[in-house]
Amino acid sequence: MQLTRAGFLVLLWLFVLAALRVVRSDLYAASGLRASGLPGFRRSEKSARGSKAPRQLVVTHGALTGTRISLDGRPILIGRADDSTLVLDDDFASTRHARLSMRGTDWYVEDLGSTNGTYLDRAKVTAPLRVPLGTPIRIGKTVIELRS
Amino acid sequence: MKGSSVPAGEGSPAASVATSTSPGLRPPTRRGTELVMLAFAAGLVTLALILVELNQERSLSLRILWLGLAYLGLFGAAHLAVRRWAPYADPVILPCVALLNGLGLVVIHRIDLAFEGVTLPDGTVWDPVAFKQVVWTGIGLVLFAATLKFLSDHRTLARFGYTFGLAGLVALMLPGVLPGFIAPEINGAKIWLRIGPFSIQPGEFAKVLLMVFFAAFLVSKRDLFTVAGRRFLGMDLPRARDLGPLFAAWGVAVAVMVLQKDLGSSLLFFGIVLVLLYVATERAAWVVLGVGMFSGGAVIGWKLFTHVQQRVANWQDPIGRYDILGGGYQIAQSLFGLATGGIGGAGLGAGRPEMIPERNTDFIAAVIGEELGFVGLAAVLLIYMVIALRGLRGAISVRDSFGKLLGGGLAFALCFQVFIIVGGVTNLIPMTGITAPFLSYGGSSLLANYILIALLLRISAAARAPQRAPKPKPQQPAIADQHTVMVERPK
Numbered sequence: 001m002q003l004t005r006a007g008f009l010v011l012l013w014l015f016v017l018a019a020l021r022v023v024r025s026d027l028y029a030a031s032g033l034r035a036s037g038l039p040g041f042r043r044s045e046k047s048a049r050g051s052k053a054p055r056q057l058v059v060t061h062g063a064l065t066g067t068r069i070s071l072d073g074r075p076i077l078i079g080r081a082d083d084s085t086l087v088l089d090d091d092f093a094s095t096r097h098a099r100l101s102m103r104g105t106d107w108y109v110e111d112l113g114s115t116n117g118t119y120l121d122r123a124k125v126t127a128p129l130r131v132p133l134g135t136p137i138r139i140g141k142t143v144i145e146l147r148s
Numbered sequence: 149m150k151g152s153s154v155p156a157g158e159g160s161p162a163a164s165v166a167t168s169t170s171p172g173l174r175p176p177t178r179r180g181t182e183l184v185m186l187a188f189a190a191g192l193v194t195l196a197l198i199l200v201e202l203n204q205e206r207s208l209s210l211r212i213l214w215l216g217l218a219y220l221g222l223f224g225a226a227h228l229a230v231r232r233w234a235p236y237a238d239p240v241i242l243p244c245v246a247l248l249n250g251l252g253l254v255v256i257h258r259i260d261l262a263f264e265g266v267t268l269p270d271g272t273v274w275d276p277v278a279f280k281q282v283v284w285t286g287i288g289l290v291l292f293a294a295t296l297k298f299l300s301d302h303r304t305l306a307r308f309g310y311t312f313g314l315a316g317l318v319a320l321m322l323p324g325v326l327p328g329f330i331a332p333e334i335n336g337a338k339i340w341l342r343i344g345p346f347s348i349q350p351g352e353f354a355k356v357l358l359m360v361f362f363a364a365f366l367v368s369k370r371d372l373f374t375v376a377g378r379r380f381l382g383m384d385l386p387r388a389r390d391l392g393p394l395f396a397a398w399g400v401a402v403a404v405m406v407l408q409k410d411l412g413s414s415l416l417f418f419g420i421v422l423v424l425l426y427v428a429t430e431r432a433a434w435v436v437l438g439v440g441m442f443s444g445g446a447v448i449g450w451k452l453f454t455h456v457q458q459r460v461a462n463w464q465d466p467i468g469r470y471d472i473l474g475g476g477y478q479i480a481q482s483l484f485g486l487a488t489g490g491i492g493g494a495g496l497g498a499g500r501p502e503m504i505p506e507r508n509t510d511f512i513a514a515v516i517g518e519e520l521g522f523v524g525l526a527a528v529l530l531i532y533m534v535i536a537l538r539g540l541r542g543a544i545s546v547r548d549s550f551g552k553l554l555g556g557g558l559a560f561a562l563c564f565q566v567f568i569i570v571g572g573v574t575n576l577i578p579m580t581g582i583t584a585p586f587l588s589y590g591g592s593s594l595l596a597n598y599i600l601i602a603l604l605l606r607i608s609a610a611a612r613a614p615q616r617a618p619k620p621k622p623q624q625p626a627i628a629d630q631h632t633v634m635v636e637r638p639k
Binding site: 006009015018019020022026063066069072089 | 537
């Protein structure tokens with residue numbers, strides 16, 4: 001009787017701990033950060049080795065602050081269009097505002113004919129420009145940067 | 149780049165369809181983890197049922213195992229729905245919900261046992277409700293699966309924002325304005341609609357509808373709210389005309405309070421609006437203003453209405469007002485129950501839930517506190533916390549601001565509801581009748597909360613899924629990049 005009572009409570013807490021354990025192992029997967037120790041979540045060899053290669057795009061200012069997108073080599077479309085990778089609802093952003101794409105190991109930003117322009121650090125982006133790590137890219141009221 | 153491998157048992161056909169174009173890494177869907185956790189929850193619920201039957205000295209039979217398996221089957225079906233329609237959804241939310249719902253079913257069944265064959269003071273025989281709740285759970289899971297199936301992208305909801313808002317407002321106000329034979333007053337609150345044999349509580353659904361509306365509204369009008377107004381006491385106060393929606397929400401909350409005598413819902417509703425405003429604008433001024441307005445409204449309500457005065461007096465001194473009609477009897481009995489439970493509880497099926505009033509709806513937390521003790525009740529609260537945590541996590545990482553607002557609002561609503569009811573049961577705040585999500589008996593609440601969970605899963609799936617590949621365009625490489633090809637003249 002006493003044993004079953006305690007046993008059930010122990011099992012209940014084991015469930016809570018199991019749930020929290022899953023949450024912990026999942027924290028990184030959801031945020032797009034590297035999840036070490038997760039089976040089957042291996043990065044492609046190149047990007048995992050070189051610590052200088054950008055691995056994620058982070059929104060540092062604006063409505064979407066804190067959003068992270070992991071980079072996997074595919075181009076990233078930024079704008080108000082629903083099918084953009086990063087959907088902005090910002091009156092100063094255009095429907096298709098800018099694109100980040102990878103050439104070789106570097107990422108380049110190019111403006112897709114936006115009304116208010118795209119700025120890399122202070123310079124207006126008129127032709128595709130290489131984006132160094134940690135350099136702010138300003139689109140309307142949103143600022144993003146690449147991080148490793 | 150190679151396609152990354154997926155752990156055995158976690159790759160589903162649906163998952164591979166969704167991401168077959170992805171060249172790089174593919175995050176695990178973690179559906180296998182979800183299934184294991186669901187099985188754990190089913191085991192726990194079956195064990196709880198066995199303990200109840202043992203402690204009530206009833207004969208054990210294989211029937212219990214069948215019930216456990218049926219329960220697993222029910223949630224297994226929900227799991228398959230998630231696997232099929234939202235393969236990247238959060239793996240922890242569904243098992244946590246399953247455990248709460250299962251525990252609720254066991255406790256409701258246990259209360260049925262306590263009243264088996266007992267004639268109530270008003271001369272009627274207790275009507276077992278556990279089976280009805282099982283049916284409601286089934287319907288809830290069907291709605292859950294349907295929501296996941298027909299809502300493949302939560303952003304479509306934003307388009308119907310105003311429609312949802314109108315529907316929600318109508319649903320919220322309907323019982324208050326309809327005549328008594330359709331909307332009877334039960335326990336002093338006029339929140340029910342009676343249609344044939346069913347009673348529904350439209351306010352539960354209104355909660356979700358209005359949240360969709362406010363999220364959509366705030367996303368489209370966000371800029372208006374961040375316009376700086378007058379500075380006052382170091383805060384940027386919003387301009388008066390931007391205060392419109394807040395005043396509207398306040399008006400509705402107070403109207404609901406007056407017309408339906410439903411304090412819990414009005415507190416919940418107002419809290420949700422306030423948090424959505426705060427999340428959308430990141431301004432503490434809204435919270436300060438809103439809390440001030442609600443306190444003002446509450447004080448006026450307290451001055452004007454006797455039922456509010458009663459609640460507050462019962463909160464201040466439940467035991468002293470034990471014998472007064474409409475006094476502290478309910479809360480006092482609930483506190484006695486919690487005290488009997490103590491740290492470790494009396495054991496499932498060994499308490500005396502028949503002593504607690506409204507035991508299978510408002511005060512179900514007191515029954516759990518008595519039979520599982522502080523340790524068990526704390527675990528239950530932690531499970532709620534995990535659900536809210538995962539909901540907020542999904543809201544943070546989703547890539548569009550409507551999803552962020554809606555996800556944050558839904559997760560907060562669940563949390564706040566638990567706070568209001570458990571706070572009332574433990575006498576932390578004045579008791580206001582509201583259901584404990586997934587635990588309490590009540591169809592409307594269960595259905596609405598399953599829809600809420602489906603929306604949370606949809607948002608978390610959008611957050612965790614790998615980005616969709618941009619639409620393939622027939623792209624001609626620049627002329628300089630094209631390979632030089634030797635073309636031979638055909639002979």
